[in-house]
Amino acid sequence: MVLLSLAYHSLRNRLLTTALTVVSIALSVALLVGVEQVRRGARESFSNTISQTDLIVGARGGSLQLLLYAVFRMGSATNNISYESYQILARHPAVEWTIPYSLGDSHRGFRVVGTTEEFYTRYRFRRHRKIEFAAGRAPREIFEVAIGSDVASALGYKIGDAVTLTHGVASGRGILDHDDRPFRIQGILARTATPVDRSLYIPLEGMEAMHMDWADGAPPMPGEETPAASIRKEHLQIKQITAFLLRARSRIDTLRLQREINTFEDEPLMAIIPGVALNELWRTIGYAEDALSVVTAFVLVVGLLGMLVSLYTSLNERRREMAILRAVGAGPRTIIFLLVTESGLLALAGTVLGVGLAYALALTAQPLVERHFGLFIPLVRPTAAGWAYLSAVVVAGVLIGFVPAVKAYRNALADGLGVRL
Amino acid sequence: MKAAALALAMALCASGQKRADWVQLRGYNYKTGRINADARSLDRAEVAMVGYMVPFDDDQSTTVEFLLVPHYGQCIHTPPPPPNQMVLVRMEAGRRARVVWDKPVSVSGRMFVEEGKGALGRPLYRMVGTRVDEVTGY
Amino acid sequence: MTPAAGRGWAIEMEDARFSYRGGPEIVRIGGLRVEAGEHVFIFGPSGSGKTTLLGLLAGVLRATSGRVSILGQDLTAMKPSGRDAFRASHIGYIFQLFNLIPYLSVRDNITLPCRLNAERRRRLNGTPMEEAAGRIATHLGMGSLLGENVSRLSVGQQQRVAAARSLMGTPELVIADEPTSSLDFDHRERFVELLFQECREANSTLIFVSHDQSLMPMFHRTVSLTEINEAM
Numbered sequence: 001m002v003l004l005s006l007a008y009h010s011l012r013n014r015l016l017t018t019a020l021t022v023v024s025i026a027l028s029v030a031l032l033v034g035v036e037q038v039r040r041g042a043r044e045s046f047s048n049t050i051s052q053t054d055l056i057v058g059a060r061g062g063s064l065q066l067l068l069y070a071v072f073r074m075g076s077a078t079n080n081i082s083y084e085s086y087q088i089l090a091r092h093p094a095v096e097w098t099i100p101y102s103l104g105d106s107h108r109g110f111r112v113v114g115t116t117e118e119f120y121t122r123y124r125f126r127r128h129r130k131i132e133f134a135a136g137r138a139p140r141e142i143f144e145v146a147i148g149s150d151v152a153s154a155l156g157y158k159i160g161d162a163v164t165l166t167h168g169v170a171s172g173r174g175i176l177d178h179d180d181r182p183f184r185i186q187g188i189l190a191r192t193a194t195p196v197d198r199s200l201y202i203p204l205e206g207m208e209a210m211h212m213d214w215a216d217g218a219p220p221m222p223g224e225e226t227p228a229a230s231i232r233k234e235h236l237q238i239k240q241i242t243a244f245l246l247r248a249r250s251r252i253d254t255l256r257l258q259r260e261i262n263t264f265e266d267e268p269l270m271a272i273i274p275g276v277a278l279n280e281l282w283r284t285i286g287y288a289e290d291a292l293s294v295v296t297a298f299v300l301v302v303g304l305l306g307m308l309v310s311l312y313t314s315l316n317e318r319r320r321e322m323a324i325l326r327a328v329g330a331g332p333r334t335i336i337f338l339l340v341t342e343s344g345l346l347a348l349a350g351t352v353l354g355v356g357l358a359y360a361l362a363l364t365a366q367p368l369v370e371r372h373f374g375l376f377i378p379l380v381r382p383t384a385a386g387w388a389y390l391s392a393v394v395v396a397g398v399l400i401g402f403v404p405a406v407k408a409y410r411n412a413l414a415d416g417l418g419v420r421l
Numbered sequence: 422m423k424a425a426a427l428a429l430a431m432a433l434c435a436s437g438q439k440r441a442d443w444v445q446l447r448g449y450n451y452k453t454g455r456i457n458a459d460a461r462s463l464d465r466a467e468v469a470m471v472g473y474m475v476p477f478d479d480d481q482s483t484t485v486e487f488l489l490v491p492h493y494g495q496c497i498h499t500p501p502p503p504p505n506q507m508v509l510v511r512m513e514a515g516r517r518a519r520v521v522w523d524k525p526v527s528v529s530g531r532m533f534v535e536e537g538k539g540a541l542g543r544p545l546y547r548m549v550g551t552r553v554d555e556v557t558g559y
Numbered sequence: 560m561t562p563a564a565g566r567g568w569a570i571e572m573e574d575a576r577f578s579y580r581g582g583p584e585i586v587r588i589g590g591l592r593v594e595a596g597e598h599v600f601i602f603g604p605s606g607s608g609k610t611t612l613l614g615l616l617a618g619v620l621r622a623t624s625g626r627v628s629i630l631g632q633d634l635t636a637m638k639p640s641g642r643d644a645f646r647a648s649h650i651g652y653i654f655q656l657f658n659l660i661p662y663l664s665v666r667d668n669i670t671l672p673c674r675l676n677a678e679r680r681r682r683l684n685g686t687p688m689e690e691a692a693g694r695i696a697t698h699l700g701m702g703s704l705l706g707e708n709v710s711r712l713s714v715g716q717q718q719r720v721a722a723a724r725s726l727m728g729t730p731e732l733v734i735a736d737e738p739t740s741s742l743d744f745d746h747r748e749r750f751v752e753l754l755f756q757e758c759r760e761a762n763s764t765l766i767f768v769s770h771d772q773s774l775m776p777m778f779h780r781t782v783s784l785t786e787i788n789e790a791m
Contacts, residue, residue, distance in 0.1 A: 002674045006663075013662030054477065094542055251477050251486060252509045252544035255501035275476050275484075279522050320657050326619065327654070328672045328724070329647020329679075331640050 003334065007341040010321075014314060018346065021307045025350025026357055028303035029393060032296045033358035036386060039289055041362070041377035043282060046072070049194040049375075050245075050274050051124040054254045057081070057089065057261055058243035060268035064284070067277040070101060070243040073111045073195045073374070077103060080240040085267055092260075094253040095246055097122050102207045103242040107165050110151045111199045114207030114241070120146075122247070125194050135159055136187035142205045142233055146187035148197040150374060161185045163200070165210060181210055193376030205236045246271070300393065304400055307346050311339065311404040315411065322412045332409045339405035340398055347397020351390055355382075438529060441468040443491045443506060449534065449545050451504040456534060463546075464534040470508065470548075471527050471556055476520045483517040486510065489548070493523055508532070509544040518553040525556045567631055569595045569732055569764035570616065575625035575635075576790070577611055586611045587790040588625075591782065595630075595731065598755060598765040600775050603784035609768055612784065613736055616766065617650055618642030630731050648678035651725025651763070653735040658721030659709040666692055666705040669724045679728030695723040699753050714741050715750070722754055729761035737769050744773070751777055 011018045050071050058066040059079035068074040080102075090098040099122055102114030113119075120131050120138045136159045139146050147157060157163065162182040183202060191197055202210075209231050248254050254273065261271035322335055330338075362379055369377050382390065441463055448460030473493040476484040489508040490501075501507075510528055512518050518528075530550035535543055570593035577586040586608045593599050603609035614620035615627050618634045621642070627634045630649055634642055646652075651672070659668045669692040673680045683691045696702050699719045709717065718738050725733050735754065739747040751767070751774055758765045767778065775781050 006660075009662045009667075248542075250509070250542040250544065251488065252504075252507060253542060254477070255475065255488065255490070255507065256504075259501045273475065273477075275520075321660055324654070324658065324660055326643070327617070327646075327652040329643060329676050331643035333640070334675070 017310050021310050022350045024306045025303045026353035028300040029351050029354025030357040040380045045375045048126045051127050053245045054248045055246040055271040057271045060270045063272045063277050077242045083238045096249045097247050099245040100241040101243045105165050113199045114204045132190040134188045134190040139186045142209050143183050144186040145183040146201045148199050149191040150197040152188045195374040198374035208236045308400050336405040340401035343401025344398040347394045351393050438467050438469045441470045449505045463532045468532045469529045485512045504545050508546040510548045510550045512550045521555050527554045527556050569593045571628040573626045575622045575627050584790040598779045600778035600781040601768045604770045607784045608788050618646045647676040649731050651730040651733040653721045653725045653738045655737040665707050673728050682728045715746050726757050733763045734766045
């Protein structure tokens with residue numbers, strides 16, 4: 001207890017060096033914790049975005065690409081799939097339900113998703129949570145739209161507002177706006193903290209209607225469009241969708257269904273198991289993560305070495321102090337203990353501050369990440385391994401303290417009570 | 422590897438469990454629906470099985486339901502395992518299994534052999550899992 | 560020679576020799592005895608082996624041969640840690656200069672021996688440490704400076720704080736190594752008087768080493784180190 005107070009006062013006496021040492025350890029610990037935080041937070045966030053879906057089906061291509069555009073609204077599909085193929089698979093006896101997605105258009109940077117009633121009733125995220133409405137209802141008519149909560153708050157939309165959708169997925173107002181066929185907002189979805197919040201949802205027929213009269217990839221000439229008022233659901237024939245989510249009646253059939261879809265004869269399709277595809281994603285990123293971890297570890301070593309240097313160089317000016325301590329009865333062991341306590345305290349303070357810093361940074365970054373990616377990175381508690389790493393930092397600090405401590409002990413033995421100045 | 426298998430076998434004997442293997446599961450002819458005695462002996466038996474996990478829940482770390490299959494990696498070039506080479510494992514109420522990728526796991530639990538050729542939606546083999554361990558030494 | 564009635568020997572040195580490993584003999588003292596309660600002036604010009612002698616008396620150094628007994632205990636027979644503990648319990652030490660831990664207050668410097676050693680704490684007889692420190696500081700005219708940071712004190716004040724610290728928990732032996740060399744003459748006498756007064760009150764033996772002979776008449780007895788140290 002005396003030694004703890006001595007160590008504390010001694011450190012406070014060298015406030016600047018102490019502060020700098022603590023900050024350097026804190027920064028390296030913050031980096032360590034921050035990287036882990038982002039890594040685990042991102043995984044949890046990605047995993048939480050889609051639940052209870054056994055297969056994601058799209059045109060044949062990269063499985064990662066399919067996962068990203070179908071679930072995370074990132075990137076885009078290279079090909080659509082025909083509505084007939086979709087219907088064949090949706091009616092497959094082993095299939096419980098499907099949610100079709102028709103993608104490719106946007107509104108002021110937010111993706112537009114053509115889908116069906118199934119989306120509002122079947123889609124699950126964070127294990128069991130389903131889509132709910134903060135206001136209004138699901139769109140029923142062709143030119144009705146439901147918007148995600150981010151879209152509503154970012155653009156200040158209310159129920160009843162009319163929105164114009166843009167061809168393509170530009171970020172902002174487009175040049176080719178479908179302004180001849182505005183959509184009316186009928187529903188605003190409750191916040192999900194997933195990319196669902198960053199999209200607008202229209203019926204599949206709406207998507208089809210929007211592109212009606214287009215020929216060879218160009219919009220109809222002014223005056224040649226079919227007036228919106230005269231378009232009826234019954235007249236529209238859905239030709240294609242981009243992807244669909246699928247749930248099997250029994251999961252025992254998942255692999256069989258996947259195989260059937262992958263070898264579908266009418267057109268090249270691909271089915272992926274979301275968890276497996278995500279795992280693939282993490283493994284791809286894993287190498288970069290490992291490299292980052294190594295860098296982080298080195299930064300930590302540098303921080304601890306900084307502490308060693310600062311304690312070691314302070315010893316010369318503290319020879320007198322050691323002689324006084326010996327005169328009042330401190331043995332060499334007490335002196336060793338004092339220095340080890342000092343370095344332990346520095347490491348502990350650095351670690352605590354570092355963890356605080358990491359969480360503060362994570363809290364600051366949270367809204368930014370959410371605004372840009374629609375991903376809510378949760379603040380995750382350190383795992384058992386995380387705590388072990390943090391304790392290891394403090395233990396390393398204590399162990400490092402033995403280097404200057406042994407030096408001080410040798411000094412004290414050689415100096416006795418007579419330090420010449 | 423032999424040592425590990427032996428250790429595993431000994432551990433299983435000690436706990437009174439049978440070890441089920443994939444060849445035994447083939448005794449269920451999924452085309453005719455015939456089940457030989459060896460395969461039938463697995464019904465309601467406490468068994469342990471080694472295989473690979475295909476997890477279903479989105480949660481990347483734990484799962485309550487998964488398929489146990491004899492080889493890892495569902496690739497486009499090979500058909501999926503036949504019905505008698507898949508076990509649908511559901512963890513006992515309240516338990517979750519840690520997700521293990523690309524490493525074999527040993528699943529313990531009660532096995533159920535279902536009659537009826539494994540029509541769509543009906544697994545031939547079902548298991549209520551009590552514990553899942555990563556198998557090392559393979 | 561036997562000590563006066565009712566008193567023991569505070570210091571007994573018999574043929575005590577010391578040399579650093581492989582070096583020449585620095586100290587060889589055939590016989591030195593100090594009675595308990597005596598105030599002894601040891602005259603030691605520089606180079607007379609003064610620092611080494613004090614190291615031997617305080618138990619920081621161990622005699623290469625011979626016997627060094629303090630309060631009847633043979634230091635040469637003790638382990639280093641035993642000597643450290645003995646010093647902590649029974650000896651107060653005042654340096655020539657820079658006596659104080661710079662990052663502790665006056666009060667914390669004075670109480671340090673009691674905080675590090677249970678025996679010294681016990682000898683306060685239940686008086687709280689802070690109170691005892693306050694009492695000694697007041698005796699030495701430092702009562703108002705207890706909360707001060709030691710770096711604010713003058714040299715004279717610092718030496719008095721050192722004296723107060725050496726006397727906390729009434730050690731049997733107080734060793735002062737040229738404590739007055741940095742003080743001007745008036746302050747020297749005053750300092751020595753205060754030290755005497757406190758040592759009398761605590762019944763402590765005082766060993767005062769100096770090369771300044773002007774203070775000699777104030778002591779019971781003077782020993783010349785140049786005369787008793789046969790190694791020089």
